[in-house]
Every structure is written in C-alpha cells, then in structure tokens.
Amino acid sequence: MVSISAELSCPAYSDLGPDEGLEPIFAAGTSVTRETWEETLRPELLTRWNAVLGHPAVEDFDRTPMLREVLPLPDCEAGVYELPTGPRTRQLVFLLQPRERSQASVPGAVVPYYTPGAMAGFDLSSRTLLAEETVIQFGLHLVQQGYLVVCGQAFPYNTVPEPRQTKEFACWHAGTARVLAENPDWTGMGKLVWDTRLLTDVLLAQPRVDADRIVAIGHSLGGKMAFYAGCLDGRIKAIIASDFGIGFSFTNWDAPWYLGPKAHDPALGLAHHHLLALQAPRPFLLVAGSCDGPASWQYLNKARSVYALYGREDALGLLDHASGHSPPPAAMRTAYRWLAEQFGLPERPFRI
16 A cells, blocks of 8 residues: 555656756765765754844743633633743744543644634634634644644734734734844744744643654645744654745745845845755655645755655655645645654544
C-alpha cells in the first residue's frame, strides 16, 4: 500500500509554470555533507533569515498566560487566556484539551490565525458555536483527534482597538505602524513569528503534551505564520501550511505587516526555498488552492537537496485541491492522514 507521504511527495504536473529563477541551496559543483550543512551552512542561513526579520526592542516582561474564562465547548476542555507578548501587549489564546484523560502524552498543535475563535469553532462576540462545515477550523479538528491545541491571534487584533477589516486594510496599516514605531529594527513578519513562538511556549508548558509530536498548522495568513515560525523553531516537528503563497510574487509579501520592501529587494538574496531548507528533515506539507499551485513545486524541489542529506525527500509534500483559497473537506482529511502518518499515530475520527 502506498503511503500518503509518497503520494504527495512527487509532482504530478507536466508543467510547473514559468521558471521562478530560484538559486540552488548549494553552489553548483559543490559536494555538501550532512555535517557541513548542520555545522556551517544551516547556522549561516538561519542567521541571514533572523536578520531579515529583525529584532524587537522589548524589555523583560512576565510571560505568564492569564485565564480569562472557560468555554462551554462540546468537544474539548477550552480555556481563553490573555498571553503577554510584551510589557504592554497581549494576544488572545484558546487552549483546547481533549476530554479523554490518560497517563500517556498527547500530540500538540500550534494554530495561528487572525482570531483564535475561527480555528476553535467558537465566536466569542456572539457566544455561539461556528458552523461545523467551516473547513479551516484546524484547532477544533485536531483536538477532536486527540491533540492538545493552542490557537493564537495575529496583530493588529491585539495591537489596535477594535480592528475592523476593510478592503483598504486600515487596521493592519495602523497596527503595523504602531509595532514598527516602537520596534524600528523589526518587521511585521518578525512580530508574527514572535507571537507564534510565545504561543508555542504555552503549548510546550502543558504537562500532557508530547514534545516530539508538535505541528504548526495554518491557513492563508496563518499559513505564513506556521511556515516561518516552524522553519525557524526546531521545537516544531511538522508544518501544514494552507494556500499561503510560498513565492514572494504569489501573495502580498511586500505588505508592511509581512516583509515590506524586502520581499522584492534584489539584494535580499533569499527566497522561500531557503527558508524551507531550515525545516529539513522535519515534515512539511503545502495545501495549495489558488495562491499556491504547480509553480509552488519549484520551491519544494529546490529544498529537496537538503532533505536528501537525511534521506527524507518524502517528508516534503504538496496537495493541490485547485478549488479556491479555502481547502475542501477532502483535502483536509488527506492532510490530517498525512500528519498522522508522519507522527506514527493512528487515524482518529473528527467532524468536517
């Protein structure tokens, strides 16, 4: 029987689109060993990416999450927390725990998104459950499968008062302006990664969680956050990123709340296959739909040379449902089966 990872690890397209012009991870004609990669090349690449994101001007602060309320969710034990992200800032966090209790550890999931309720299946403002057919409720799906889950919140929802989404992205511009004014050596993407790392801290502080089975999973903006945070943080053992646009030209990476002008600066000398290389040999699955598609394979193929050092080429996968931005149920069922296979876990039932 062919495994899910084998099915998703080889391009099925005859045409991968216009050449993205991606430079190889390793210079032509060079022979790179795993030792050279781990001891020299990977640290150098990690340093370059950290320089791209920049760093915050943050004083020491108490990072203890504060319980705000317990939610009456039918599928799990759910707590709403305020998690400090700086001396004067907070992010809203949903902590979802399986109702089943045992002595065994459970896998964990970090689920960043605009608001945590969207991923947990609960609208805090109306105090109602969201429709079950909402396919991107990744947090709810995973806690139903036995994962311990933290769902986080992206700025500006924790940065400016009562943000309202508009076509002009006014709240995003306002939130970004505030963050960068207070942290001139940072980027919007750096802030998103910072908040996701703090979310990961909360997950790993839970005594039941299995630190060897931690996935970062997200859709769209959340996919960007999961991709960056996962590749840069070795505590994340697998990534599922849904239609986030892996190429700089695929989506609005040049927005100020992401990378700004750096995204198209010829002097950058980096593209996202260089970031994906840092994930090796940990599994990565791209769920493509509209922002991602055949051309996205070019990035996975370029990172494959690093995965080959570990004999883990099949840990790279792309699932293209080609049906629009949001994934259909069948795509996410396959993605969850892929994750169970990567973590050596039995498949568990969930509603979608």
